[in-house]
Amino acid sequence: MTATTITEPATPATRIEHDLLGDKAVPADAYWGVHTARARENFPITGVVIGSYPHLVTALAAVKEAAALANHDLGLLPADITDAIVGACREIRGGALHGEFVVDAIQGGAGTSTNMNANEVIANRALELLGHARGEYSRIHPNEHVNLSQSTNDAYPTAVNVATILALRGLADAMRVLEDSFAAKADEFADVLKMGRTQLQDAVPMTVGQEFRTYAVMLGEDRARLEESAALLHEINLGATAIGTGLNAPAGYAAAACEHLRTITGLPLVTAADLIEATQDCGAFVHLSGVLKRVAVKLSKTCNDLRLLSSGPRAGFGELNLPPMQAGSSIMPGKVNPVIPEVVNQVAFEVIGNDVAVTMAAEAGQLQLNAFEPLIWKSLAASISHLEAACLTLAERCVDGITVNAATTLGYVENSIGLVTALNPTIGYEAATEIARDALASGRGVAELVLERGLLTPERLTELLQPDHLARPDRVVTAG
Structure with a gap:
């Protein structure tokens, strides 16, 4: 009998890092360090890590790059360290190392774990760029160099603002795609008559084109509101440090950092006039969330119409x-179901729920800081990205392929009592009332009864039933 040799699995290589709680082993090949390691243990909440949000990671790197350049301008960082930090940040902005941003999106500490994850990854990559090993913080330190002149309380909110602005661009583009799809269908169905309905009851005639034009107009209006809300996010509190007093940031730092961040991002960012107010206020996020809810509500209503x-x-x-x-x-x-409108409805319900989360998180802020911006960011990011996907899906997999049953819509018009309202200026109120009463009692169509009683000739009735007479708001109808 041959003996079996059991091989123990190799122990992963580690390095030892130190924080105020003591020593801790960190994977040797990790770019993150001890603060991130503790955050991973403390916040096993959603399983969704900040590296899943490219806009946020990119924005964090942009903020750290701007801070390094400002600190160098003011004589606080030597050129070699500045260059290494800037080089690491630019790699991250180019898409590298996003997998090293491993803390959960929902976390305590007002975003400190996210900020430290960024500081550690940037520091360790910068060390490599200078020829040093990861963890040799005596040369480049996450706090003393990468986080110089900053606090989580100004670096993290600024990054969230920038990330949100970048994310909103994709949503605005997707809304325009859907708007164009509805507009194209409006043109295609411009002369297809149908009955308009109010409270699910027959109202007056319109065209299918007018109905679809409404959906396009609503999207255009909402895009404009989205742009207005995005404008509020261009005011940042970088330079505020802990509570807005600018403690530990040198004179001129806020202006220099903002100028560098404008150059890096291409965004017209401005430093808030009152940094203490800006550090605790989440009003711009509440406003944006409300606009996203508006988009969701109107988009869901449109999908309700399509399903009906x-x-x-x-x-x-x-x-x-x-x-x-x-x-x-x-x-x-x-059986075939309207699955695309249904999925868009569900996205809308989620966005409405996210708005409640943003509202409560903003309201729960106390004194000089709101500790709940991680939830605000996660909620906004989900609403924005899911609405973007929903708009594109609705356009490409539903609206673009919609056809109309013109005979059905015309039949509803010809048989609807609502048609008598359109004929009222021509045949007179009394005659129109009698026609409506008889049509309702007999189940016969308005057009049929009008012809039977000789109130109009077939030619005149056909003329009055044209879309230009029935559905155009600027039509002129003469008696005859």
């Missing part, structure tokens, strides 16, 4: 055909 108008195919409204995307049932053969 396409209901059927035999026992519903049946006015629109949404492109079939997948089989709709595991038990009902041939």
Whole structure:
């Protein structure tokens, strides 16, 4: 019998780092250090790490690069250390080392763990650029060099502002794509008559094009509101340090750091007039979250309309055909569901919930700092990215492929009692009232009864039923 040799797994190589709580082993190949290691243990909350948010990681690196350049301008950092820190930051802004940003997005400490994760990764990469080993902090230190003239309380909020502005660009672009899709359908369906409805009851005729134009206009309006809310985020508190007094930041630092950050990001950033107020105030985030909720609510209403108008195919409204995307049932053969509007509805519900989270997190701030910006960022980031994806999905996998059942929509118009309102200026109020009463009692169509009673000739009725007469707000109808 041959003896089996059991090989023990190799122990991963580590390095020892030190903080105020004592020594701790850190993986030797990690760019993060002891502060990040403790945060990973303390906050096993969502499993979603900050490295999952490229805009935030990029913004953190931009803030650290701007700070290093400002500190060098003011004689606080020597050229070699400055160059190494700037080099590390530029690599990160280029997409490198995002996997080293490993702390959970939800964390205590007002973002300190995120800030220290950035400080440690940048410090260790900068050390490598100077030919030193990771962890040799006597040469470049996460706090003393990378975090010089900063606090989490100004570096982190500034990074969140920049990251949010960058993320909003993608959402605005996606909204424009969806707006264009609805506008194209508005042109395509410009002369397709249908009944407008209020409170789910027949109202007056309109065109399918007018209905789709409304959705495009709403998106355009919301994009404008989004741009307005983004403008508020260009005011930053970099240079405020702990509470806004600028303690440990030299004279001229705030202006220099802001100027460098403007150059790095290409954004028209400005230093807040009152840094104490700016350090504790989350009003711009609350405002933005409200606008995102507005977008979500109106987008969800649009999807409700699409689902209702396409209901059927035999026992519903049946006015629109949404492109079939997948089989709709595991038990009902041939069933196809409006899955794309449904998923957009669900994104909208999530955004509305995120708005509540942002509201409560902003309200919970106390005295000179809000400790809950990690939740604010995570909620805003989810709302922005999911709305962006939802707009693109709705445009490409639904709206672009919508067709209309023109015979069905015209049939509703011809048989609706609401049609009599459009004929009222021509046949007179009394006659219109009688037609409406008889149509309701008999179930016959308004047009049929009008012709039967000789109130209009077939030619005149056809003329009055044209979209230009029924649905254009600037039409002129004469008696005849």
